[in-house]
Amino acid sequence: MIRIENASKSFQKAATRKQPAARVDVLDQINIDIKENEFVTIVGPSGCGKTTLLRAIAGLTGLDFGEIKVAGELVTGPSPDRAMVFQTFALMPWASVLRNVAFGLELRGVDKSEREEIARGLIVKVGLKGFENSLPSELSGGMKQRVGLARALAVNPKILLMDEPFGGLDEQTKRLMQEELLRLWELERKTVVFVTHSLDEAILLADRCVLMSARPGRVSEILDIPFGRPRTRDVERDLTYVDIKQKIWEHLRASQIEELTLQSEGNVD
Amino acid sequence: MNRRKQEIVLSFGLLIAFFVAWHLFTIIFDSVLIPTSIGTGRAAVELIFEIQTWRSFWLSNQSLAIGFVLAIAVGVVIGLIIGRVAWMERGLDPWLDFLLVLPMAMIMPVIIMAVGFSLSARVLVVFLFAVPVVIVNTRAGIREVPPELIDMARVFGANEFDLWKQILIKSAAPVMWTGFRIGLSRGISGMVLSELLLVAVGVGMMFQVFQGAFEPDKTFGLVALLIVESLLLLKVLRLVEHRAIPWFHIDKFQNQ
Numbered sequence: 129m130i131r132i133e134n135a136s137k138s139f140q141k142a143a144t145r146k147q148p149a150a151r152v153d154v155l156d157q158i159n160i161d162i163k164e165n166e167f168v169t170i171v172g173p174s175g176c177g178k179t180t181l182l183r184a185i186a187g188l189t190g191l192d193f194g195e196i197k198v199a200g201e202l203v204t205g206p207s208p209d210r211a212m213v214f215q216t217f218a219l220m221p222w223a224s225v226l227r228n229v230a231f232g233l234e235l236r237g238v239d240k241s242e243r244e245e246i247a248r249g250l251i252v253k254v255g256l257k258g259f260e261n262s263l264p265s266e267l268s269g270g271m272k273q274r275v276g277l278a279r280a281l282a283v284n285p286k287i288l289l290m291d292e293p294f295g296g297l298d299e300q301t302k303r304l305m306q307e308e309l310l311r312l313w314e315l316e317r318k319t320v321v322f323v324t325h326s327l328d329e330a331i332l333l334a335d336r337c338v339l340m341s342a343r344p345g346r347v348s349e350i351l352d353i354p355f356g357r358p359r360t361r362d363v364e365r366d367l368t369y370v371d372i373k374q375k376i377w378e379h380l381r382a383s384q385i386e387e388l389t390l391q392s393e394g395n396v397d
Numbered sequence: 398m399n400r401r402k403q404e405i406v407l408s409f410g411l412l413i414a415f416f417v418a419w420h421l422f423t424i425i426f427d428s429v430l431i432p433t434s435i436g437t438g439r440a441a442v443e444l445i446f447e448i449q450t451w452r453s454f455w456l457s458n459q460s461l462a463i464g465f466v467l468a469i470a471v472g473v474v475i476g477l478i479i480g481r482v483a484w485m486e487r488g489l490d491p492w493l494d495f496l497l498v499l500p501m502a503m504i505m506p507v508i509i510m511a512v513g514f515s516l517s518a519r520v521l522v523v524f525l526f527a528v529p530v531v532i533v534n535t536r537a538g539i540r541e542v543p544p545e546l547i548d549m550a551r552v553f554g555a556n557e558f559d560l561w562k563q564i565l566i567k568s569a570a571p572v573m574w575t576g577f578r579i580g581l582s583r584g585i586s587g588m589v590l591s592e593l594l595l596v597a598v599g600v601g602m603m604f605q606v607f608q609g610a611f612e613p614d615k616t617f618g619l620v621a622l623l624i625v626e627s628l629l630l631l632k633v634l635r636l637v638e639h640r641a642i643p644w645f646h647i648d649k650f651q652n653q
Contacts (some may be wrong), residue, residue: 183548186552187552188548188552206551206553206554209556210552211552211553212548212549214545214548216543218543218546218547220546220563220564220567221645222567222568222642222645231550231563232553232554235550235554235555235559250451260634263644263647265644266647279553283553289552358648
């Protein structure tokens with residue numbers, strides 16, 4: 129469904145007092161194949177380019193080398209096939225919940241009664257019934273992200289791109305939202321690419337988990353998560369789960385320590 | 398005592414303190430040239446009942462109305478463009494700074510030479526006073542649009558036109574309105590200044606006549622009326638703003 133081949137991208141980093149301007153490889157030769165209806169999580173230290181990769185799949189940013197194909201078609205820009213959920217929710221503060229959820233359809237020119245009917249259905253689905261006319265400022269973080277999720281689902285995309293969607297939420301809300309997402313995904317199995325820095329999230333939700341390392345951003349390993357579906361939080365007590373979590377942590381710790389060493393050597397500021 | 402009562406006590410307390418201080422000042426420096434608070438109040442009330450006052454205000458406000466509306470129209474367009482197009486901004490930024498630091502009072506003679514003693518001269522002054530802040534705030538508003546909102550709109554299929562209509566202008570509106578409010582008060586300064594230094598008409602002319610006749614009470618009574626009018630205009634603008642961007646004010650209210 130999504131084929132990422134040799135995806136590479138670098139940014140020009142401005143000169144600082146310590147060092148001259150340099151090119152930083154954010155993505156270096158990334159290769160990932162994501163099957164239809166597969167739930168893939170991407171974990172890595174900050175700065176490993178996971179968000180850049182997601183933005184590239186969304187068509188928000190281009191690559192320097194390599195290509196991304198979705199259903200055989202080269203990604204050149206955003207498409208109705210791909211919807212995104214944002215860490216900061218990205219809700220329009222002036223628009224009601226209903227209008228926010230219907231926004232993707234509005235942009236597509238679906239007429240008002242039809243798009244509001246679809247939006248109302250999704251608002252119920254994500255558990256926000258009764259809040260249709262509320263403004264985002266009147267909602268809690270968890271509720272805002274439910275709106276973000278409903279907005280993405282409203283356009284009925286083939287692919288859902290999620291950029292640390294629960295990263296800004298408190299622990300309880302986050303756990304609740306993960307379970308909600310599992311429930312919603314069972315209702316309709318979409319292809320999901322989910323960027324996170326939470327180990328539990330990366331395992332609990334995924335069919336496969338991509339481990340990335342930073343500078344340059346590379347795929348270190350792709351782990352199969354062997355638990356069946358429908359899945360509940362019970363898998364957290366499974367020994368395999370503990371093993372996988374340990375493995376991801378060791379990887380992350382190694383990357384993190386490498387980063388610290390680089391910093392102390394002054395190679396990176 | 399709750400917050401609301403504290404607010405009222407503070408603002409009325411300051412008002413009373415102001416008049417007491419004024420009164421003491423006139424007692425200490427006993428001079429016919431210094432208006433008394435009571436005399437000023439009386440003069441202001443008398444002036445309200447004179448048709449000449451209304452005529453003057455009407456005349457003065459013509460330049461304010463035209464100049465301010467023009468400043469918004471032009472300022473918003475320029476602000477939107479330089480807020481979004483980097484090379485336009487780089488090219489126009491020095492000119493914007495120039496406009497902001499321009500000593501308006503000193504260039505009045507140039508304006509007279511350019512457009513003559515006319516309504517357009519006064520309009521131009523109001524415009525020049527108000528337009529920089531409208532531009533600067535509109536640009537700031539566009540710059541402060543959260544980038545994730547732009548990403549979001551793009552992902553869901555917005556083209557450049559949708560982006561402007563649905564995201565950029567709406568998101569920038571609160572900061573733009575701040576610019577309109579500051580622009581209005583600067584426009585009022587421009588209106589008065591143009592009548593004092595440029596074309597003696599309206600309120601400015603009345604002021605000069607009272608001053609020339611050594612009537613400090615009337616002079617200050619007129620100033621008091623001008624202040625009241627300005628406050629009313631700002632209030633009206635506030636009301637329009639609340640209707641234009643209600644979501645912004647609900648937000649602020651709830652975060653208190």
